[in-house]
Amino acid sequence: MLSTHDGEPLKKSLGRALRRQKMRALLLIAPLLAFIILGFLMPIGSMLTRSVDNEVVEEIMPRTVAALEDWDVDSTELPPEETFRALVADLQVAVENRTALTFARRMNYELAGFTTMVRRAQREVRRIDLETDGPFRDMMIESHEGWGELATWRALKAYSGDPTIGYYLSAVDRTMVSGHIEPLPDDRSIHLMLFWRTAWMSGLICFLGLLLGYPIAFLLANVKERYANLLLIMVLLPFWTSLLVRTSSWKVLLQEQGVINQMLVWIGLVADDNRLTMINNKFGVIVAMTQILLPFMILPLYSVMKTIPPSYVRAAKSLGANDWTAFWRVYFPQSVPGIGAGAILVFIMAVGYYITPELVGGPSGMFISNRIAHQWYVSGNWGLVGALGTILLVAVLVLYWVYDRVVGIDNVKLG
Structure with a gap:
């Protein structure tokens, strides 16, 4: 050994x-x-x-949740007296522990007005004696008529389970307040529209970035080294400026009294009393984000084009191909990996952008990221924030998986 x-x-x-x-x-x-x-x-x-956590209802209202297990959501009658007694008992404990409004806020996300019902019930349950008072149904309905509506109890039973799919239903404009999954009213349906708007505007921004970035990357890869370095510095120059400053500068350029409108009025293309509206709409978002994300398209293209030997194009021309044929049949196919890398990078970044749509988008240019921020900062609906974020994350992962499969197939064919 x-x-x-x-x-x-x-x-x-x-x-x-x-x-x-x-x-x-x-x-x-x-x-x-x-x-x-x-x-x-x-x-x-x-x-x-x-995104699936719903322990608030079950922890704060355990007796009520248990009493509702045997109640049919399709019933045309209110829950029995025992359920109302359990409601009073749970609210008394919640009032003492100061958790009643936490429960109310959770249910108010699903059924508007629930917070008011709980606030009024708090005052009533303080005076109720579980041993001697009753009937509890009449006392609770007297505190607020909402306790006498079937919709209240159907929503309470539907959203009392832990975990729950309620947040994901809300993220795709669905609800189960009636005990069954159904679409939200049109005046409350916003998330699917925002997902669609985010997708097509991000795709358009990606396309415009490719349209503008491909010639620039081609120029960078084929000019002399000293000029290429200067042009590359110009491409990277926006990174030295704050994103907030760059976005704000577009507000100055695109507003009705901005530089662009002033120039159009000066040369006579636009009347002074009929200036173009280019801000606080989709147009402003597309223009600003295309300019901001353009370097992320140019750099992957440039890195791929730099590796393409010029001799391939010269060989094609020596065999009789004209400039267009040599480019389209020889050069362009070799730059496709750069197009794919730049496109997926720009698209994924655009999907999650927040600052630019917030500053220059207005109501018509809002992205799903702005809705997520609203639910986070204003409504405090963390469950819906988690559901919207998870859907966005899964969509991006699926897109990346498709890209990886397509690029893998192309590489096999080229090999």
Whole structure:
């Protein structure tokens, strides 16, 4: 058996050396691994958990939830007296623990006016004695007529389970307040429209970026080195300026009294009393985001075009191809990987953009990210935020998977 100079088996010595090498490599990547876990995986896990978490109702109203288990949501009669007694008992405990309004806010996301019902019920249940008072149904209905409506109890039963799909239903403009899944009214349906608007506007921004970025990348890859460096600096120059400043500058340029409208009036193309509306709408978002995201299209294209040997095009021309044929049949197919990388990068970034649509979009230029921010900061509906964010994350992952499959197939064919 082979051994080292000190008599230790060679296999054992090599194994120990490999383990030390792996441990050193692990220690080197440990800070990055910790950052990914703490800054990426844990927030995503929290978002996924919040999107199905519904423990508020069950924790605060346990007796009521248990009493509603045997009640049929399709029934035309209110729950029995025992259910109302359980409601009073739970509200008394919730009032004492100061959690009644937490329960009310959760249900108010699904059924408008629920907070008012609970506020009025708080005053009533403080005076109720569970041992001597009653009937509790009449007392609760007297505090607020909503407790006497079937819709209240159907919604309470539908959204009392933990986990729940309620947030995901709301994210796709559906509800189950009646006990059955059904579409939301038209005046409350907004999320599917915002998802669609985000998708097609991001696609258009991606297309415009490609239309403008391809010639620039082609020029960068084929001019002399000293000119290419200067042009590359100009492409990277916007990164040295704050995104907020760049977006705000478009407000100055596109507003009715802005630079562009002033120039159009000055040369006579637009009347002074009929200036173009180019801000706080879809047009402003598309223009601003195309300019902001253009470098992210140019750089992947440039990195691929730089690797294409010029001799291929010269060989095609020497065999009789004209300039267009040589470009379309020889050069362009080799630049497709750059097009794919730039397109998916720009599209994914555009889908999640928030600042630019917020500043220059207005109501008609709002993206789904702006709706998520509204639910976060204003409504505090963390469950809906998690559901909307999860749907957006899954859509992006599916898009990336499709891109990977297509690029993989193309690479196999080229190989």
